[in-house]
Amino acid sequence: MSLVKKFATVGGATLGSRLFGFARETLMAAALGTGPMADIFYAAFRFPNLFRRLFAEGAFNAAFVPLFSKEIEANGVEGAKRFSEEVFGVLFTALLVITIGMQLSMPLLVRWIIAPGFADDPEKTAITVRMAIVMFPYLMCMSLTAMMSGMLNSLHHFFAAAIAPVFLNVIMISALLYALWTGADPLTTGWYLSWSVLAAGIVQLAIVYFGVRHAGIRIGFRRPKMTPNVKRLLVLAVPAAVTGGITQINQIIGQAIASGKEGAIAALQYADRIYQLPLGVVGVAVGVVLLPELARALKGGHMKEASNIQNRSLEFVLFLTLPAAAGIWILSEAIIRVLYERGAFSADNTAVVASILAIYGVGLPGFVMIKALQPGFYAREDTKTPMRFTIVSVVVNSALAISLFPLIAERGIATAEAAAGWINTCLLFFTLWKRGDLTWEWSFARRVLMLLIATAFMSAGLIYAMPYAAPWLTPGSGLLHQLGALFGLIGLAMVTYFGIAFLIGGADLGMIRRNLKRGKRAPAPTADDQQ
Template sequence: MSQTVTTPAPEKPPKPPGLLRSSGVVGIMTMLSRVLGLARDMVIARYFGAGAGADAFFVAFKIPNFLRRLFAEGAFSQAFVPVLSSYREQETLTEVRRLVNAVAGTLGLVLLGVTLVAMVGAPVLTAVFAPGFVDDTEKFALASSMLRITFPYLLLISLTAFAGAILNSYDRFAVPAFTPVLLNLSMISAAVFLSPLMETPIVALAWGVFIAGALQLFFQLPFLMRLGLMPRPKVDYRHEGVRRVLTLMGPAIFGVSVSQINLLLDTVLASFLQTGSVSWLYYSDRLAELPLGVFGIAIATVILPNLSRKHAAESKDQFAATLDWAIRAVLLIGLPAAVALMLLAEPLIATLFYYGEVTARDVAMSAQSLRAYSAGLLAFMLIKVLAPGFFARQDTKTPVKIGIIAMVANMIFNLILVFPLAHAGLALATSISAWLNATLLWRGLHKQGAWKAQPGWLKFFVQLGLANIALIATVVYLAPPLSEWLAADGIKRATDMAVLVVAGGAVYFVTLVLSGVRLKHFRGH
């Protein structure tokens, strides 16, 4: 007697989690990853220093990592999530599975081909990305050999991004957000335990990257199985959904390339300035990236699938309300973060980096660029949450056009400001162009009716203003003079900074509560 085999239906949550809760989960996981990333860098420095081997590894890791940012986690996710959300809302479960299978097979085949070609042509790629290695035969050979080990990471991490996009679309944000932690743990373990067993210890890090790619992919598969959406790869370029994803990816890839060109131009100009300029920009950028990465990207990650579903369901009012929630959430966190970075620029730089070869002058110069970056922090965060308003409606061309305008503006501002303000001028130019970018994105969404101001903005601005005034007063009152920061030891600086952060944060949020702001106002839906 034959038995009918049925495919398990995907798990259906009774109700999607609130936007605030989901953003908090992603933010916490991102913070954990950033902390472990710092620990990873410290371990690598401890075990391998900054010699020829470390240089060779960083090049071998940078190449697949650069391509990952360009294709997998940038353009692909922005294109795939809206299409998958549309299928989820408008098509049957069978069609959703067909889409997942077709994208998995098509994407996997392309990535496999690229990986094989790159492994064979590793010396050519090394020469392109690190032409200075060509004259150093030993370093060039080591980088090329490690690239053959690390490049499959692109295949594995791109499939991981694919799996993570599915999970995000079904409101399973914690798993994809936690996954990057595995890379840091794998590389730390490789440095500590595997390197002593290797003939060339630094090669252990390359294997750590490869192992991390596999761990990250296989970690997510059980959660896809629980959803009933475990891919069965099938190459199908003619599938309507695959063609839509590819069409949307084109402009998105170009948009990511534009930002890379911008960063390259900043680096080129900084290399012509006085010695230390590149490092000062690096230290200040690392601090400005922390609130952007933890909060801005967390909110953007959560709202993209949410907006995509609402667009597919033609819920225009809810779409606008979600965008409005995201903008208010960014202002609630981004404004005090920018204020704090501006007020505490020197103390923060001193607390984190004023050791060893770093001088008091380095602290002062890094603080200049940090203040310039902090002037644009809110704009950087707004860009992260406004752009999904276009991506969710499968419009990737408009953000790219706006990005090109901002890039050209950034180049002009760079050339105008670099002469009077040196490295800080480059940072300020980046901030000004970010505000231009954010303003044009907001105006576009407003004109298209995708964003409409919800009730309560005037009251919210007053509450936000009072809380930030209280924050400023607290920090100014409690902060010791800069001379005391520089004279103190590391433990004293860290303790004083912790007191300032806790006191300032407490006063800020207590003032918000006293002025009538409640957590329920930001739960989202």
């Protein structure tokens, strides 16, 4: 299967999740707007979400997948099964201790880390603490889910791991619809959402567990023991945990600063949801598929193939994110108005959230390129270098957020995150190039230039068309007219960009298809091959 098809498999499932996420945020905006309860829920949910990224996705996609792939190459599926059981015993025990400790410490964590700006409102602080306690076990479920997802990705079973996140949005949407149907007050709605997060974690874990069993591996519980493999995993996972959570680290810093202004946390969250669509569909798909592919190529000694996979992945990322970034910048206000402006979400809210979204759009290519560059380090079992770059970007983000928030409020936090993302991208790119792990290709540079030209023509076309679509984008024109006008503009942008990109040589489907195919070497045995 080509990398394009694998990207499409993971990206398609992620797209479904993000579309459900849009529906969820639209209902959230209608039910809670940017009011106090929206701030409370998002603040409480951010903390378990942060730890999910730090201890689950970051650590296991970066550390577990290369080691699991190595076990498959060296000892077959049985060796990989033994390794996964060793890790499961240690991980489950550690997560149980962390979850209990964090829940007991939640009052202090909310006051000093999660939302220090709530300190002057005891009731707001108390509700945030209780909701965070309810949702924190979500971390345990998702960490175990991440481990099993890593197993599935290494075995080339991508769909179950990619589709599982859809159920978080489906269950939360169900809770919101029930709240709106019963006319629940904001506090009751917040509680429905909190319990739905916990329920979703359990459902997602069940999906990937049965996916692993379907792939031919039955995980048994082993007494926690620090075997050499587990020790090696921890050596790789600690820096990877920091690195993998870069976006969440920066966002929780921004949240702590934004908690000093009512509505700021919710505004940042609504904008974040929009730019997470291209970030998730492209970035997550590339990161999930690229790491096991690079790891296997390197373990098999196929250096040229590894270099080709890395370069073609960067090309694929820029091909899709450059127009997305320009489109988000130009259409930010129209997107927010159509998706959110109804119920408790006012025109003033639209202006604030749209300005944040436009800034996030500028940072989008950088955020996605991080997902495509980090596997180049992780596949070589180097998790410390990306961690150092993450620390640099966090320092930059913190300094800029603190400096800019008093001047331009929420926009300052978004600017800090975008700048930190681009700095991290540049550090990763030039380090891989300097080491010789990223081969410079003038043909690649020329194609990027052509993509920039195509993006410029697309942007000009959108700016020209905006005044004609404006009357149809107003709230009074009706939702169907709004959606029609917005999708019309998006369709115009796509036709213009892709047409010019292929016309002037910025993209070539035949070339992309040929270059993204895996080598002719025999693949490592999967669980299905062993049965």
